[in-house]
Amino acid sequence: MDMFMEYLKAFLVGGALCLIGQQLIDRTKLTPARILVGYVVAGVILTAVGLYGPLVEWAGAGATVPLSGFGYLLAKGVEEGIREHGLLGALTGPFTAAAGGVMAAILFGLLAGLVGKSHDKS
Amino acid sequence: MNLTQTEYSNMTDKASPPSKFLRNSILAFVVGGAICVIGQALINLWSMVLPEDDAKIAASCSLIFLAALFTALGLYCKLANYAGAGTLVPITGFANSIAAAAIEFKSEGLILGTGVKMFIIAGPVLVYGPVAAVLYGIIAWLLRLFV
Amino acid sequence: MATRAGKNTLMMQNKPCISGFAAVAGKKEGEGPLARRFDKLYEDTHLGQTTWEKAESTMQGEVVNLALGKANLTAGDLQLILAGDLLNQCISSTYGLRELNVPMLGLFGACSTMALSLGTGAVLVESGAVQNCAAVTSSHFCTAERQFRYPLDYGGQRAPTSQWTATAAGSTVLTPGGNTGVPSVQAVTFGKIVDMGITDMNNMGSAMAGAAADTITNFFTDTGKTPDDFDMVLTGDLSQVGSDLMNQILVRSQIELKEKHADCGLLIYDRETQDVAAGGSGCGCSAAVLCSYVLQEMQAGNLKNVLFVGTGALMSPTSVQQGESIPGIAHAVWITGC
Numbered sequence: 001m002d003m004f005m006e007y008l009k010a011f012l013v014g015g016a017l018c019l020i021g022q023q024l025i026d027r028t029k030l031t032p033a034r035i036l037v038g039y040v041v042a043g044v045i046l047t048a049v050g051l052y053g054p055l056v057e058w059a060g061a062g063a064t065v066p067l068s069g070f071g072y073l074l075a076k077g078v079e080e081g082i083r084e085h086g087l088l089g090a091l092t093g094p095f096t097a098a099a100g101g102v103m104a105a106i107l108f109g110l111l112a113g114l115v116g117k118s119h120d121k122s
Numbered sequence: 123m124n125l126t127q128t129e130y131s132n133m134t135d136k137a138s139p140p141s142k143f144l145r146n147s148i149l150a151f152v153v154g155g156a157i158c159v160i161g162q163a164l165i166n167l168w169s170m171v172l173p174e175d176d177a178k179i180a181a182s183c184s185l186i187f188l189a190a191l192f193t194a195l196g197l198y199c200k201l202a203n204y205a206g207a208g209t210l211v212p213i214t215g216f217a218n219s220i221a222a223a224a225i226e227f228k229s230e231g232l233i234l235g236t237g238v239k240m241f242i243i244a245g246p247v248l249v250y251g252p253v254a255a256v257l258y259g260i261i262a263w264l265l266r267l268f269v
Numbered sequence: 270m271a272t273r274a275g276k277n278t279l280m281m282q283n284k285p286c287i288s289g290f291a292a293v294a295g296k297k298e299g300e301g302p303l304a305r306r307f308d309k310l311y312e313d314t315h316l317g318q319t320t321w322e323k324a325e326s327t328m329q330g331e332v333v334n335l336a337l338g339k340a341n342l343t344a345g346d347l348q349l350i351l352a353g354d355l356l357n358q359c360i361s362s363t364y365g366l367r368e369l370n371v372p373m374l375g376l377f378g379a380c381s382t383m384a385l386s387l388g389t390g391a392v393l394v395e396s397g398a399v400q401n402c403a404a405v406t407s408s409h410f411c412t413a414e415r416q417f418r419y420p421l422d423y424g425g426q427r428a429p430t431s432q433w434t435a436t437a438a439g440s441t442v443l444t445p446g447g448n449t450g451v452p453s454v455q456a457v458t459f460g461k462i463v464d465m466g467i468t469d470m471n472n473m474g475s476a477m478a479g480a481a482a483d484t485i486t487n488f489f490t491d492t493g494k495t496p497d498d499f500d501m502v503l504t505g506d507l508s509q510v511g512s513d514l515m516n517q518i519l520v521r522s523q524i525e526l527k528e529k530h531a532d533c534g535l536l537i538y539d540r541e542t543q544d545v546a547a548g549g550s551g552c553g554c555s556a557a558v559l560c561s562y563v564l565q566e567m568q569a570g571n572l573k574n575v576l577f578v579g580t581g582a583l584m585s586p587t588s589v590q591q592g593e594s595i596p597g598i599a600h601a602v603w604i605t606g607c
Contacts, residue, residue, distance in 0.1 A: 010162040014157065014159070015151035019151045022206050022208070026141035036216065036244075036246070037247055040247050040251035041251065048258045061162035067212070067216060079262065087263050089259065090263055091259075093259055094252040098251075100180075101183065105186050105220050109190055109220035112225055113225050113236045114228075118225050118228075118321070118411070121414075130467075138510050193422050199421070201424065218423065221422070222419070226423075
């Protein structure tokens with residue numbers, strides 16, 4: 001039952017965050033790149049003001065998988081950075097925390113580029 | 123043509139069909155939610171062999187791997203055609219944008235094509251996200267000094 | 270010699286002949302309503318080439334040869350070829366026509382290029398400066414997508430106002446007037462740049478509608494003709510949104526096209542089943558529709574007078590990102606059947 005609730009929360013919060021994104025696509029002229037930047041920066045800000053942390057606690061992957069979760073990760077990295085290294089940590093923190101995800105995206109992206117072939121959509 | 127740009131802009135808005143709001147919203151919610159459920163399942167799986175924090179990172183990397191794989195197979199864009207923000211907003215959308223660019227621009231070479239243009243869509247995320255975090259860090263550090 | 274009627278229209282005395290025409294298209298177009306009309310369909314839109322750009326070039330080279338064959342001419346008989354496409358520096362035309370060994374004029378008119386090249390060619394043949402020439406354009410969904418939008422495998426939704434770039438090419442072969450049994454060019458109206466202030470790259474039809482209305486109005490004013498004198502006023506490619514807007518603007522000038530109006534972007538696909546949003550676009554769309562269905566019907570005597578109005582959106586990805594509005598242009602060619 002706990003397991004089910006965990007998945008349900010992830011589904012609801014993750015779905016809701018995507019639902020907001022869909023409204024931005026359908027009702028504004030924002031391009032996907034702008035929307036993604038908005039999510040990451042919003043994730044950083046919401047973490048900074050203490051709102052995103054509790055959401056992650058409650059929804060797990062529902063809050064960490066959307067790109068705002070990437071912003072949360074960056075902000076958490078910075079918090080830890082300045083705790084351990086002071087001001088220098090503000091510089092080293094973001095990528096320390098995000099290193100795994102960014103590196104995976106570069107590595108698997110490159111591999112896809114090496115083996116993949118572009119597809120006609122028609 | 124005695125037609126002002128404002129008048130024409132209004133005519134254009136009227137002539138343009140709206141998006142299928144309800145259908146798009148439902149699909150975005152369901153697919154986006156489903157990707158997050160897969161993410162949660164991956165966290166739980168990796169937790170069996172890794173400490174909790176590492177399991178979360180491993181789960182993100184797994185999702186990114188899956189997104190790159192589906193992109194290379196030509197399936198991610200087909201799903202995205204229906205799911206919209208449901209496939210754009212999760213971390214998989216970020217991975218898709220890098221993998222798709224890497225594939226697309228290979229014809230211009232591995233260095234100047236793939237290497238340079240890989241971040242043609244994802245680039246701003248990797249610029250403004252971390253910079254926002256650094257700004258937060260500086261503010262947080264200053265607050266610690268004075269509070 | 271061409272004589273000027275009114276301010277913008279050139280009337281042909283000798284009426285250059287469209288002695289040959291051909292159209293080729295890709296897979297999606299081959300699933301559309303005009304499938305059986307095309308001279309050749311490519312199931313593999315790569316055309317066996319390594320890049321999409323090479324595929325488009327190959328298409329353009331092949332369509333010229335098909336049109337020449339139908340006119341019983343060879344490339345050696347051509348004194349000039351007028352060509353263009355959507356890609357930077359018109360590379361599809363350059364590489365596609367490189368082997369032909371014919372003097373070439375590269376033209377850019379975005380999706381209006383077929384009307385631009387056909388109209389220019391007709392004026393040159395009419396003047397006697399050129400005997401035989403070919404006018405050819407192409408577009409390819411994949412090359413256009415790469416240049417103007419996103420990588421092909423990038424997941425995104427298309428706006429309902431957006432248009433689908435056709436993978437297609439069309440070519441005409443023009444010869445001096447007097448040939449019977451083939452369509453001929455009666456008049457040409459080159460259009461001016463008309464900017465309606467539209468900045469949305471996903472709504473090109475509305476950016477071009479003003480230019481189309483302007484050129485059509487000029488044509489009817491200059492020639493004293495009315496839509497009743499025509500069997501078809503064929504715009505390419507305004508698609509749904511642009512067609513609607515153009516007709517609204519024309520009504521303000523007391524020009525009602527009604528059922529005379531057809532649009533290449535609406536003819537080439539079935540919007541209900543083919544998921545192309547507002548309809549088709551691209552140089553190859555109007556070229557392939559004109560050089561298949563329309564000219565075939567004219568040759569068969571089912572259409573007598575057609576006003577072909579090619580429309581183009583003259584923007585680049587750079588100008589759009591810099592916030593510039595999208596100027597439109599339209600050129601009209603009056604074609605008469607045999």
